[in-house]
Amino acid sequence: MHHDHDHDLGLAHDLSRLQLQALQRRGALRWLLGAGAAGLAGGSALCLSGCGGGGSEAGSSTSSSSGSSSSSGGSSSSGGTTTTTSGCSVVPEETAGPYPGDGSNTSNGSIANALALSGIVRSDIRSSIAGATGTATGVPLQVIIELVNTNASCADLSGYAIYLWHCDALGRYSMYSSGVTAENYLRGVQSTGTDGTAVFQTIYPGCYAGRVPHMHFEIYRSANTATNWNNKLRTSQLCFPSDINTAVYATSGYGQSAANNNAISLSSDGIFSDGYSTQLCTVTGSVSAGYVATLRVGISA
Template identity: 80%
Template sequence: MQHDHDQGLAHDISRLHEQAFERRVALRWLLGAGAMSLTGAGAMTLAGCGGGGSSETTSTSSDSSSGSSGSSSGGSTGGSTTTTTCSVIPSETEGPYPGDGSNSANGSVANVLALSGIVRSDIRSSIGGASGIATGVPLQVIIELVNTNASCADLSGYAIYLWHCDALGRYSMYSSGVTGENYLRGVQATASDGTASFQTIYPGCYSGRVPHIHFEVYRSTTTATNWNNKLRTSQLCFPSDTNSAVYATSGYGNSAANNNAISLSTDGIFSDGYSTQMATMTGSAAAGYVARLKVGISV
């Protein structure tokens, strides 16, 4: 392996801090510009997207919170076409472990998107000749993709590439002990109701980050073969009570201690706002969870 997990994590945290700083600078500039033009026909209206970091805004957005962890436009029961209020989800770093062809692992380009079988709903097992299976509290992730430029209409036929760490905080393809695996990575097309569903496990919590899931949005499964084609990259997070319940179960290593040492307000990605990125949860640690998130993009 070329880079171990500790080296990759340090790099990840550094990139996260840089991105958070850039967002704060951009926000201060925007607020200053808005204050100078509040009168006259050229007055500028600022609408918060709830997560920060987005280069796009939408006239349908009414979510102005930047730190709410409760109900938000980010949560959804899925399949609804009656909602006319939504926000463009913030762009976030893909981190050092994307497996989308944008970097290398073990001396070669790491691109799980090129493997046969990557379009799948159940992402708990490895593919392409690898045989590992990730274990942990069952989790179904349902992402509803909507168009913020069309009254939040559901977007069908698009594709979501989703990936996250295992119960011990390791990323397949990159982390020591699982470099030969590619589990917890998969692509799904959005259905007629705009939803893409993944059967996976609840991710562990490694030092320096709150529990999270990465995802990229593509125009179709045929274009979801390389990072150059992606339309959006972001991350979703979970309520703190759900994290605590999961990490009280066995098999999650140091996740409980790591989770207790950080919060959404101190995380390098979510500290500037996460309301559009907070999953709505149902279920239990014993029976498994369902996480739902409405993801707005501008197309």
């Protein structure tokens, strides 16, 4: 679903200029399931296992589809790879999917590495950068990720970097998907502040066939090391309450998202079916005002 770019200027140009963790049990399996989808790069927005999809979710809280809302918390426990220390849990390792744009694969014959783009360190990820001019449209969404240390009583981790990426309202991934191979929107890197948070301004992702609505993220020790997948500390995904998905997909501009969303749930999704309690965002807001999604992410630092 995405494309790739060759760029000489990279993150080192924006700043001042370990090894990839082996995918854990369920991440490895999902990559095998999704590997075949990598061959669809440049095709339709269908991903077998590593990218996105939609559906009602088990254990989500309630909210109104039209007014302001607050939803959070699934009742399912997180997967077997998650450990708990002092009240916070290590977020499960998940596949990056076929469209990471982190230098780990190619699109249209070239290495796809958004992390090498000048300007990739940014909070607002709705527009393309480095000469590309497209802008993703959809219901506004602010994503706030708080990174904490499970080995230190959930202390906030400052100075780390989070690379966030997701599909657009039509389920397409920039850099890979047909029609947006020349774009690099909905991808960006933010450093965590003294409160451990990284904040992204984006749009609510679409729902494509085979996956619940979700976003991908990678954690790096610093923005200086967030230049290539080889340096990442952890890869995971986040998801959203079903009532919020339903409210968003009742609006225009989201294509087949409503139908795709109705065909799957968190309990049947290939990534989240074994647990999602540490990956389900708390969401507040409304379609008219936009939403804010927050998630506490634990790592063993």
